[in-house]
Amino acid sequence: MFLQQIVIGFTVGGVYALIALGYTMVYSILELINFAHGEVYMIGAYLGIIFLGIFTAIGLTEQSLPLALLLTFILSVFFCSAYGFTIEKLAYKPLRWAPRLSPLISAIGVSIFLQNYVMLTQGATDKVFPHILELAKIEFFGVTMTTLQIFIIATSLLLMMVLHLYVMKTKTGKAMRAVAQDRIMASLLGINIDRIISVTFIIGSGLAAVAGLMVAMYYGLVNYYIGYIAGIKAFTAAVLGGIGSIPGAILGGFILGIIESLAAGYLSGEYKDAYAFIILIIILLIRPRGLLGKATP
Amino acid sequence: MGIKGSLFLLLGISLGYSLLIIVRKYSGFLSGIPLGKEFKPPHIRYDSRLLYALTLILLLVLPLIVGDYYIDVFILAGIYIILALGLNVVIGFSGLLNLGFAAFYAIGAYTCGLLTTKAGLGFWSSLPMSVFIATVSGLILAFPALRLRGDYLAIVTLGAGEIVRLTLNNWDSLTGGPNGISGIPSPFVFGFELSKLSHYYYPVLFFVLFTIFIVRRLYYSRTGRAWLALREDEVAAEAMGINTTKYKFLAFSFGAFWAGLAGALFAGKMRFISPESFTFMESVFIACMVILGGIGSIPGVILGALILVILPEVLREFQLYRMLALGIGLVLMMVFRPQGLWRRG
Numbered sequence: 001m002f003l004q005q006i007v008i009g010f011t012v013g014g015v016y017a018l019i020a021l022g023y024t025m026v027y028s029i030l031e032l033i034n035f036a037h038g039e040v041y042m043i044g045a046y047l048g049i050i051f052l053g054i055f056t057a058i059g060l061t062e063q064s065l066p067l068a069l070l071l072t073f074i075l076s077v078f079f080c081s082a083y084g085f086t087i088e089k090l091a092y093k094p095l096r097w098a099p100r101l102s103p104l105i106s107a108i109g110v111s112i113f114l115q116n117y118v119m120l121t122q123g124a125t126d127k128v129f130p131h132i133l134e135l136a137k138i139e140f141f142g143v144t145m146t147t148l149q150i151f152i153i154a155t156s157l158l159l160m161m162v163l164h165l166y167v168m169k170t171k172t173g174k175a176m177r178a179v180a181q182d183r184i185m186a187s188l189l190g191i192n193i194d195r196i197i198s199v200t201f202i203i204g205s206g207l208a209a210v211a212g213l214m215v216a217m218y219y220g221l222v223n224y225y226i227g228y229i230a231g232i233k234a235f236t237a238a239v240l241g242g243i244g245s246i247p248g249a250i251l252g253g254f255i256l257g258i259i260e261s262l263a264a265g266y267l268s269g270e271y272k273d274a275y276a277f278i279i280l281i282i283i284l285l286i287r288p289r290g291l292l293g294k295a296t297p
Numbered sequence: 298m299g300i301k302g303s304l305f306l307l308l309g310i311s312l313g314y315s316l317l318i319i320v321r322k323y324s325g326f327l328s329g330i331p332l333g334k335e336f337k338p339p340h341i342r343y344d345s346r347l348l349y350a351l352t353l354i355l356l357l358v359l360p361l362i363v364g365d366y367y368i369d370v371f372i373l374a375g376i377y378i379i380l381a382l383g384l385n386v387v388i389g390f391s392g393l394l395n396l397g398f399a400a401f402y403a404i405g406a407y408t409c410g411l412l413t414t415k416a417g418l419g420f421w422s423s424l425p426m427s428v429f430i431a432t433v434s435g436l437i438l439a440f441p442a443l444r445l446r447g448d449y450l451a452i453v454t455l456g457a458g459e460i461v462r463l464t465l466n467n468w469d470s471l472t473g474g475p476n477g478i479s480g481i482p483s484p485f486v487f488g489f490e491l492s493k494l495s496h497y498y499y500p501v502l503f504f505v506l507f508t509i510f511i512v513r514r515l516y517y518s519r520t521g522r523a524w525l526a527l528r529e530d531e532v533a534a535e536a537m538g539i540n541t542t543k544y545k546f547l548a549f550s551f552g553a554f555w556a557g558l559a560g561a562l563f564a565g566k567m568r569f570i571s572p573e574s575f576t577f578m579e580s581v582f583i584a585c586m587v588i589l590g591g592i593g594s595i596p597g598v599i600l601g602a603l604i605l606v607i608l609p610e611v612l613r614e615f616q617l618y619r620m621l622a623l624g625i626g627l628v629l630m631m632v633f634r635p636q637g638l639w640r641r642g
Contacts, residue, residue, distance in 0.1 A: 091632075099635075103631070105394075105630075108627060111624070112620055112624035239449075274463045277457070277459050288444070
């Protein structure tokens, strides 16, 4: 039971971590809680259903399932990145030098808009994710894992590694770190801030799209309001690990997933969604900079 | 003399009063004294007292003119005005973004609902308890919130609001869970049951006026100035000798005070409450009223509340698009008119 809950927690935690990365990257650069990020994740899940539906209709899933899945992932990531890019340009960029509360309120506005937009265009009822994967069960040490769980954990770890390398090794990654440290100084050194911010939003939204797709495959149901709760939990994960820190977001995601699944298993499932908030408040009270975050002066 | 008769008398008194104001205001003008500065200071473009008196008369006779449907909308608008003015103290005066305001609203409503249905108290004895308990919960939430800056504060208040809602939803034995509490009795005034909407309208109107009066007085007081200083620059305010901790506590509990009052009034009106009414969207909705009208401005906030309650009623056929428009509206407000509708740039 214990190990089983850990496995579930690890799976969900990987998803939280992927979303949390988007929050933490945007926060480190803009000092903005991107409320619309959870909505991008939700749109990713919907796009997955839509594209898989198309591929099933043209018969691609029957011919080659991996290819269809891969194309679904690529297309969802592409469209979600476009969403993220557009949101930043329309709702946050005009407010870059406004008082701090303005972009936050604007972000809430975008979040409300996207939720209702999806509700109006896709309907208010649950959408079922097509059941295409044959789930093999693997057992070791008395724990059953489905191939899907392994796939989710592996994909999230892989993406995190790629992102870490990208931020640490490439020139754009270096520029991102510079903008996060000091926006004005970075621009004086010839870094195109607008471009870096756009890249940040594109990457964050792409990761959210992958997370959304994997959650849709895992739970099999998608609704227009899943983005809100997942977004809050991912934000909690980002704060837990230390906002602004990429390893922190990953660590926070996994810890939150495991705590939540253990608490749901042993304490009470009804309050499952409340644990994240309680953790969030406790963290902010005793260690506001999170586990791996830097102390703010 | 029935209700209509006494109302008619009231109408007469108010009309007489406003006439008196007009005469007093323009008597100098009538007797040939030239228009001096004291008659028309440059920033007042109309006789505001007359306007207030006329508005009050109109509000008092409203149930005689219009039907129950409109009264229903006006009661709701009144409750939201109280809520928005309360939240305005927190967001507008002291600059602390509270995204869990519906929690205090819920606490007020549930206290009233539980005391009237389970403890057998009357509405008027539950109302102060609702206000008291909401204020205390405001104080409790202020503890974690005090140490945090703008956006962290927003997220913690949001979390607290969700915890309250989830508790109401799951604590079946006390709160009735998702089914909520039904059968909340209507209030009595001097043995007269305010069961009709047009009767319930009057206590709501009274409390709205009461709220406006108190909040306005407070805004121009020492406390109000301290809050404004806190909003503009916390460090500078502290350097000027303002106890920022004290005033943050005050702002939070004072905001919650009004939410508790509004909650009790809501419970008395609906006579049924459930966690559905106190979601995160509700908090956002109240925050929108404050932002739409103009953060910090009392007439602006009243205007915002009226717009956001009445407009969806007028545009019933587009009801589905209500939240969609609200979302776009928030973004557009922030980009093009961050000071709100009321104030000039």
